[in-house]
Amino acid sequence: MSAYIDALIALPIIIPLLAGALSLVFWRSHAAQRWMGVLGTLLLLIVSVHLLLETWEQDHLVMHMGGWHAPFGIVLVSDMLAAIMVILTGIIGFATAVYSLSDIGERHERFGYYPLFHLLLAGVNGAFLTGDIFNLYVWFEVMLVASFALLILGGERAQMEGAIKYVTLNLVSSMLFLTAIGLLYGLTGTLNMADIAVRLGEVEDTGLVTVIAMLFMVSFGIKAAAFPLFFWLPASYHTPKVAVSALFAGMLTKVGVYALFRVFTLIFDQDVDYTHEILLWIAMLTMLTGVLGAAAQFEFRRILSFHIISQIGYMILGLALFTPLAILGGVFYILHHIIVKANLFLISGLTYQLKGSHELKELGGLYRSHPMLGLLFMVPALSLAGLPPLAGFFAKFIIIRAGIEVEAWLAVGVALVVGLLTLYSMVKIWNEVFWKAQPAGIGPARSPGRSLFWMWPPIIGLALTTVAIGLYGQPVFEMAERSAEQLLDTSRYIEAVLGADYIESLQEMRR
């Protein structure tokens, strides 16, 4: 039984690593790499469903790597939040792998698209599952290196320029993270996150703890694209292939948000008044700047990129309010946002293939020629804006309700206004791309030159998921509720990782 659990926790990391290695073995056969992508991610999805069910049953799953018990060895921990994030990686990975069959051409496959794709998924899953703060840094770097290479695949000028900003700011963030780890290790003498949480309770110099907390906040804030350090995101996310954009938009910034959730519930919960007040302001400013930035844009993917930023604000708002309902809302929001945002990017890729442009001014008349695509766009777009009965409505509803309960009126007001402005942006895209007539003088639908068949199933599948979460939200709500409980009751996490014996011996030593 225990061996089964151990394997189950490690598999979401091992499967993409193996699939990536096999893709390298079949370097010359692009067909083999393509199907390896689909099969590998499908397998990942199946395993992640098992992991979620098993985590639901047993609360916390812990695996001690190499048999070295925590806090000395590295642990992989799956609680509800991690399991939810892993299953979302599976969903988005599978969707983009299928989409890539039509989207990614020979030219990109020749430069190793598929091995990098799998490596990225491995890094993301590793970051979600690890229970060791330095290991988290290592997985971040695995993910970053893969994303750097995916971002510049193709080698166009815009990609180079975007990549320099992306690489620089993310490396600065990594170095701040590393500095913070060094100081934290100096303070506590351990790297295991549960052990750190126990030992920080004994540290008398709370000022130093808050300094370290701020270093983590800035570092993860850059990775999550929170105000004021989000400039790398709109500079780079619209430059690579659409399948890559969708994967980045779905998963990468959410790894930063996940790390914020993990660190600011488990480790830094001593000085909540101070740290979470700052998070609250960051959340509000992130929402506002993101949505206002989007209003000024007229390029399909740039609008979507700015909306990633504004939506990150809602998630951080959930964390900042720091009540069970707010954390629940934050988790629900992450879940809904990943599916919806990846779907919108996939749709932008399909319109590009049909019309040959990402510029709103050059697009038009798509509703007349492809009414089905118009409907499929409406589902994630309205969900993003938070219209019932779609998933996004419930996500916003929970967070705003949590805000009202703690009487954070300003935050509630900002969240509502940003929701309206999001609707404005989505309607703008709808009017320009689908409703208005094809502008004169710009060529009509060009023939894309290859089959677009595989672009449809992921878009339809993700749209159906959004509707399903909206109509049958109860299981998802319960999962988010459980993860909020676990995040706020840190003693359960700590006991699961360290074991009751170790905690007892620590308490005895203190006496």
Next chain:
Amino acid sequence: MEIVMAFVIGFLYAAALYMMLRRSIVKLVIGLVLLSNAANLVIFTAAGLVRGAPPLIYPGELLPPSASADPLAQALILTAIVIGFGVLAFAVVLIHRAYEVVGADDMDQMKDTDT
């Protein structure tokens, strides 16, 4: 000794930030190199500077002497150096390609994606 290290680290961070704020992309990468070295020295110093006390377990003992150096911090730094090396190799290739494509070693010329 810690005081000296603190000044060295502070100087490295300052120099790194100064280099990164220049417009030249080559200086940007030099800034990143300095930054990663500064972070490594922080780990080294924060774990405690111990002189002449290797963490060896002597015959017949179960534990190393109490004031010995901390090997874990050095393992961390080693990992960080390897990762930093890989990432910097990528960054150097990236700025080389960017220089070829844009034709200038100037951040101010690289704003196509910002508007």
